[in-house]
Amino acid sequence: MGRKTLGIFGKGRLIDKFCDYLADSHLPPESEAFLSCVDEVCFYNYGYKNEETFRKSKYFPKIYQKFKSLNVDVSVEPDFETFMASEVVVDASMPSIPPTLDKLADNLFRIHQPKYEGRRMHPWNKEEFDLIKKESARVLNDFWSKKEKNYGVDYRSYSSGASEGRVIFSPEDYNRDWNQSLETLRIVAGIDINYHLGLRCLKLLPFAVPMLLKRGEQIKKIVEQGKPLPVYLNLVNEPCVSSTLLAAVCPEIIPKLVAVASCDLDRIETVLNQKYNDIKSKEGLDKIQLAVSMTGFHDNDLNVPIIYPEMKVDEASFVKLFSKLDFATVYHFLIGEVNRNVINYVKGIGDINTEVSRSLLSAVVNSCKSIDKAYSVYPSINNRPLYNGYFQQINEKQGLFMIGPHRFRNGNVFPLVVRI
Amino acid sequence: MNVSEFMQEEIMKAKTSVITLINELSKFNSGMAFPVKSEKKVRVDLDLWNDLFISSDKSIYHVYQDVKDSSWKLREEPLFSGRNYSCMTSFVVDGVKYAAAGYGKSRYRSADFGIDITNLADDENGRERKYVNVNLNSNRGFDGVGVLRGDDVYDVSIVGSHPDIGVVKVPLEELVEKDSLTIDSTDLRKYTLYENQNKQQHAPLKVHKNKLYLGQDRKVKVLTLNGEVDSEVEIPAPGNIKVIEVDNDGNVFSGIDNGMIYRNREEFYAGKEFRSITKMCRGKFEGREGVFFMGELEHGGIGSVMFKDKEQKKAYSDKGLVDFWYNNSTHKKNIVLLTKSGLIIDNQIVNLLEDSNKSNLKFRQIYVGGN
Numbered sequence: 001m002g003r004k005t006l007g008i009f010g011k012g013r014l015i016d017k018f019c020d021y022l023a024d025s026h027l028p029p030e031s032e033a034f035l036s037c038v039d040e041v042c043f044y045n046y047g048y049k050n051e052e053t054f055r056k057s058k059y060f061p062k063i064y065q066k067f068k069s070l071n072v073d074v075s076v077e078p079d080f081e082t083f084m085a086s087e088v089v090v091d092a093s094m095p096s097i098p099p100t101l102d103k104l105a106d107n108l109f110r111i112h113q114p115k116y117e118g119r120r121m122h123p124w125n126k127e128e129f130d131l132i133k134k135e136s137a138r139v140l141n142d143f144w145s146k147k148e149k150n151y152g153v154d155y156r157s158y159s160s161g162a163s164e165g166r167v168i169f170s171p172e173d174y175n176r177d178w179n180q181s182l183e184t185l186r187i188v189a190g191i192d193i194n195y196h197l198g199l200r201c202l203k204l205l206p207f208a209v210p211m212l213l214k215r216g217e218q219i220k221k222i223v224e225q226g227k228p229l230p231v232y233l234n235l236v237n238e239p240c241v242s243s244t245l246l247a248a249v250c251p252e253i254i255p256k257l258v259a260v261a262s263c264d265l266d267r268i269e270t271v272l273n274q275k276y277n278d279i280k281s282k283e284g285l286d287k288i289q290l291a292v293s294m295t296g297f298h299d300n301d302l303n304v305p306i307i308y309p310e311m312k313v314d315e316a317s318f319v320k321l322f323s324k325l326d327f328a329t330v331y332h333f334l335i336g337e338v339n340r341n342v343i344n345y346v347k348g349i350g351d352i353n354t355e356v357s358r359s360l361l362s363a364v365v366n367s368c369k370s371i372d373k374a375y376s377v378y379p380s381i382n383n384r385p386l387y388n389g390y391f392q393q394i395n396e397k398q399g400l401f402m403i404g405p406h407r408f409r410n411g412n413v414f415p416l417v418v419r420i
Numbered sequence: 421m422n423v424s425e426f427m428q429e430e431i432m433k434a435k436t437s438v439i440t441l442i443n444e445l446s447k448f449n450s451g452m453a454f455p456v457k458s459e460k461k462v463r464v465d466l467d468l469w470n471d472l473f474i475s476s477d478k479s480i481y482h483v484y485q486d487v488k489d490s491s492w493k494l495r496e497e498p499l500f501s502g503r504n505y506s507c508m509t510s511f512v513v514d515g516v517k518y519a520a521a522g523y524g525k526s527r528y529r530s531a532d533f534g535i536d537i538t539n540l541a542d543d544e545n546g547r548e549r550k551y552v553n554v555n556l557n558s559n560r561g562f563d564g565v566g567v568l569r570g571d572d573v574y575d576v577s578i579v580g581s582h583p584d585i586g587v588v589k590v591p592l593e594e595l596v597e598k599d600s601l602t603i604d605s606t607d608l609r610k611y612t613l614y615e616n617q618n619k620q621q622h623a624p625l626k627v628h629k630n631k632l633y634l635g636q637d638r639k640v641k642v643l644t645l646n647g648e649v650d651s652e653v654e655i656p657a658p659g660n661i662k663v664i665e666v667d668n669d670g671n672v673f674s675g676i677d678n679g680m681i682y683r684n685r686e687e688f689y690a691g692k693e694f695r696s697i698t699k700m701c702r703g704k705f706e707g708r709e710g711v712f713f714m715g716e717l718e719h720g721g722i723g724s725v726m727f728k729d730k731e732q733k734k735a736y737s738d739k740g741l742v743d744f745w746y747n748n749s750t751h752k753k754n755i756v757l758l759t760k761s762g763l764i765i766d767n768q769i770v771n772l773l774e775d776s777n778k779s780n781l782k783f784r785q786i787y788v789g790g791n
Contacts, residue, residue, distance in 0.1 A: 002542065036545075180449070187444045195437035213451055228515070244442060247455035254457050296434040304430045307423070319423075327423050331430065372541060373548040374513040374574065381597045391457060398454035400438060409596065410514050 003039035004368045007077075007086030007230060010093040011043060011060050014235060014356065019066035021357035030361055031070065037368035040073040044083045046093075051076045053165025080218050081227070087411070088231040088367050090360065095211045098154035100143070101181055105203045107139050108189045114196060114301070120332045121196070121301060133193050140186060151178055177210035184209045198299030200238035208236045209245065216249025223252040231367040231411045232257045233360065240297040240389035243401040247391065255412040258367075259389025259401045261298035262352075262359035266384075268292050268305065268337045275333065276325070285321050292334065294387045294403050295418055303403060305334040306418065362386055370408035377407040377414050385416055468510050471540060472745070472788055473499065473519060474758060476781040480505055480521055482540060483763065492763070492770045494778070497544065500536050504561065508787045509627070510540075511567040513576050513592070522580050524554075524561020533561035535580050537592070550592075551600040556608070558584050564664075566627025568645060579613065581625035581634055587647065589613035613647035621660045624674075628666035635661030640674050657682050667702045673711065675700055681713050688713070688726045703746040703755070705735055712746055723757075745786045758786045 008015060022031050048054035054076050055064070067074045077083040111132055115122040124132065143150060155174050162168055169177070185206035192202055222229065232253055236242040239259035247254050269292050273280075280286055288309055296304035307330065309318040322330075363386060366378040379385065385405040390413040393399040405416040421429070445452040470485040479498035486493055500508075503523035510519045517540040524533020534553040541547045562580040568589065569576050577591045588611050594601055603611050616623065616636060624635040632643040640655040659676035666672050674682045675697025679690040683702075690697055690713050700713035710727040712735060723736035723744050736744065740760040757764040760782075764770070 002546065183448055184445065187448060188441065191437065191441045191444060195433075195440055197437055197441065201441070209445075209452070213449070216451070241438060241441065244438075244455060245445075245452050248453045249451050251455045251458055254455060295431055297438055302434045302437060304427065304434055306427055322423050327426050331426065372516050372539060372546060374516040374518075374539070375537075375550060375592055375595050376548050377596060391455065393457070394435070394439065394454065397456050399457060400442060400454055402435070402438075410516060412514075 004037055004087035004371065005040045005042055005085075006038045006364060006368075007042045007044060007083050007089035009044050009046070009089070009091045011057070011063055012092065012094050013059075014092045014353075015090075016059055016063055016066075017353035018357045018360055019063055019070075021354060021361065022070060023066055030358075033365045034361060035070060035072070037365050038072060038088075040075060041067055042075045042077050042083060042086055044080070045076050045078045046080075047167055048165050049167055050165070051078065057163060057165065081222055081225075084219070084222055084230060085227075086230050087371055088233065088364055090364065091215075091232065091234045091236055093211065093236060095207045096158060097207045098178055098181070099157055100150035100154050101178070101185060101207070104139065104143050104182075105185055105206065108136060108185070108192075109199065109202050111135050111139065112189070112192045112202065118332070120328075129193070136189055136193055140189065147182075151175065154178060180210045180213075181206045196301055198238070198297075198302050200299040201241060201297075201302075204237035205241055208242055212236065212242050212245045213249060216246045219246070219253055220250040223250060229253055229256050231371075231408070233260050233363050233367070234258065235260045235356075235360065238297060238299050240401040240403065243389055247401070254391045257391070257401070258363060258406075258413060259298065259403075260356075260359055260363055261294070261303070261388050261403050262355040263294050263298075263303065263338060263387055263403075264355050264358075265292050265294065265387065268334065271337055272307070272330075272334060276321075276330070279324055280321065283321060283324060285317050288317055288321060293405055293418065294338075296403055298389065298403060300339050301335065303335075303338055305331070305338055307331075307334070359386075359388070363388060367408045367411060371411045374410040377409050379407060381407075390415055468512070468517070468788060469754060471510060471517060471519075472756060472763075472786055473508060473510065474763070474783045475505055475508070475785045475787070476778075476783050478502060478504060479781070480508060480519075480787075481778070481783075482519070484540075492765060495542070499538060499540070503536065505536075506561050507564050507625075509565045509567055510787070511576065514573050520565050520567070520578050522562025522565040524558070532556070533558060533582070535562065535565055535578055535590070537578065537595070549599065550595045552578065552580075552590050552595075553600060553602045554582075554585075554588065554608070555602055555604040556585070558582070560584060563623040564625025566625055566632065568627060568632070569630055579625065579627060579632065581623040582616075583620040583623040584616065586612055586616040586623075587614040587625065587632065587634060587643065589647075614643055614649075622662050624661055624664045626664040626666055628670075631666075633664050633666055633672060635664050635674060640664055640672050655682065655684055662696050663698055663700070665700050671702065673700045673702070675713070681711065683711060688730070690726075691724060691732065694724075699743060699745075701746045705733070712744065714741075714744060742784060743786045745788050756786060756788075758783055 022034055045051060045054040048057060064074050155171060159168050188202055188206055191197055234243045234257060239261060243257050243259040247257055272290050280288055290307050293306045294303055295306060296302050370378040385407050387403055387405055389401040389403050390406050391399050392402045404418050407414040442454055472483040474481050474483060479501040482495045482499045484493055499519055500521045505521040505523045508519060508521040518537060519540060520535050520537040522535050532553050532555050534551060537550040539548045560583050562582055564581045566579050567576060568579055577589050579587055579589045581587050590611055620636055626633040634641045634643055638657050642650045642653040644650060655672050657674045657676050658680060659678050661674045661676055663675040671683050677696045679694040681688045681690055681697050681700050688711055697713050700711060702711050705725045708727050710725045712723060712725050714723050723741055724732060725735040726732045736757060741757060742760060743758040745756045754766055762770055
């Protein structure tokens with residue numbers, strides 16, 4: 001297997017932490033796996049006037065040094081088609097977030113924030129619901145009434161605050177994207193009142209939408225030229241919804257597109273089995289190992305952990321165990337564990353980066369290994385599958401990206417049946 | 421509510437949130453809709469002329485044309501080795517090139533025979549190796565292997581013809597999650613596409629344009645994809661058929677022991693110097709169309725051509741000639757000769773063997789895929 005080129009959109013903290021994870025001397029197998037698959041990383045320069053300014057830009061010199069220390073070649077490519085000739089592409093791009101819109105999203109998020117009773121989300125009663133709806137409308141109307149002023153503040157901040165060498169959008173282009181983000185934010189907030197979404201959907205997705213739609217069009221052009229597409233590992237938040245939007249513009253990318261959704265299932269399984277150890281012993285079911293898989297979306301309260309018996313334990317024992325437990329309590333305990341890293345991170349006490357880096361590394365290594373192997377899957381069936389977002393049908397014609405177990409086969413997603 | 425129902429409900433809640441979101445976004449911008457997956461049913465048939473395979477006693481080597489400078493190269497390590505390979509084919513699945521070789525024919529009584537399959541990766545780490553073993557007591561192996569395709573790009577089956585059994589068909593999907601498949605007497609029926617009624621001397625097989633041509637009972641039988649015999653197109657031969665070739669127009673050539681070849685029911689006599697026909701094809705020689713054929717190595721070493729008017733000419737009289745192949749595809753006309761010292765491709769000597777450490781190997785056959 002010839003080593004591959006890994007294309008990267010973005011050069012922010014995610015990629016910086018990914019380099020740290022690779023370089024961590026405690027993790028030689030992971031680094032080795034990466035280095036056995038990748039010999040070059042190619043950054044897409046989409047926001048700087050030339051390669052020189054890109055190379056001098058924030059974070060890049062540090063990231064460059066880290067990759068070089070791993071003996072990985074680093075290049076910068078301004079041409080989208082050339083960049084997309086990489087075998088695997090990681091989209092870790094982060095759009096610029098206009099300050100007034102950011103503040104609006106913050107306010108809406110605060111208003112919509114669910115209350116918890118223990119680990120369970122407290123359902124809003126009618127009074128609370130009406131109050132939230134009213135308050136949400138007030139905040140939006142208030143913003144709307146100052147729309148022109150807010151736009152002016154944002155554009156000035158954007159154009160004057162841009163670092164040296166940045167490409168500056170014209171006011172017209174900026175205005176188009178700004179309005180698109182505002183409209184998306186309004187729609188997302190409206191949904192969030194009625195059906196709970198999460199932090200990534202509400203606070204990050206609206207700003208990524210203009211970028212995603214443009215990128216989808218660019219990818220479509222490559223398809224129209226009959227050129228092959230790389231494996232596309234998408235980390236733009238929220239990754240399942242952003243992948244759905246990307247695939248709506250360019251459906252040809254569906255088999256190659258993966259919404260990277262980090263979730264530390266090993267840890268969650270350990271915690272789960274430890275917590276219910278006593279009750280398992282009491283029922284004589286010590287040998288039952290409860291395994292966890294994931295479905296749903298990569299956002300708070302939208303990811304759904306699924307518990308099933310492992311080690312060929314018969315369904316009857318599983319049912320017997322849960323007849324002694326309140327399943328809803330077990331489930332919400334798990335949800336809490338799934339979200340714990342995110343919650344700690346938001347509180348500023350946790351490190352979510354290791355989990356993200358681990359998931360990304362698994363996706364990079366296994367997708368690379370699978371390329372040009374049409375009759376093998378990676379990881380192999382002796383290993384736990386990956387849990388990321390991939391295309392799942394919702395009716396005969398359409399689908400969306402949802403988390404589920406999968407492997408890679410010849411650079412394509414190989415979905416597995418979700419056990420419930 | 422049981423555990424399963426509870427989880428289904430939780431999934432539905434999450435799904436409803438996101439489905440509602442996408443629905444609302446699509447009202448604002450038609451580009452933000454639910455994606456529709458396009459069905460990947462287009463079959464990709466690559467011209468495999470740029471990949472040749474040459475076999476020695478127990479190895480098959482890959483010769484390929486470098487896309488950068490069009491030069492021909494021989495891969496250092498054999499693609500297959502260690503078994504008595506008797507036949508091979510190559511094919512493309514989802515853009516990946518594969519080769520498969522049937523083995524088992526041995527002068528020693530062996531308990532198994534089968535098919536080895538690999539992609540054509542350029543180094544050992546990238547090789548994807550799969551094995552089909554048939555555990556039946558037979559001292560013979562597969563005489564022919566081929567590839568059948570369904571609608572989906574991955575729906576590919578490998579077929580092998582065996583003189584004791586008939587035609588075995590293994591869907592390659594069965595090998596996706598494992599490296600090997602062992603077929604024994606209990607599950608042989610599941611994999612038998614067509615059962616031989618009598619034990620045959622040989623069971624030559626040719627798959628051409630998704631049709632199976634099987635040499636059996638002194639005739640070439642055409643099998644459907646379900647393994648049924650199309651009795652209307654049986655082509656009789658006056659001897660045991662050893663090899664079958666089909667040209668692009670559907671003309672069937674069958675090589676038999678006493679040196680006759682048949683183009684459908686029309687006879688061509690190869691000549692006394694050929695004990696049996698090991699290869700034939702249709703092509704142009706000196707501007708005239710004819711049928712090329714070749715005898716077994718020890719008696720032949722000479723390629724011959726028979727023109728339409730039955731005039732016969734020695735086409736390749738070099739005693740060192742071991743095998744040949746003629747590409748009769750619609751857009752290319754190439755000829756490859758395998759001699760004792762190397763390959764001659766389009767009249768150009770490619771000294772792949774002399775220049776390598778493989779000059780001591782006795783290469784016997786060339787295979788080119790793309791059926």
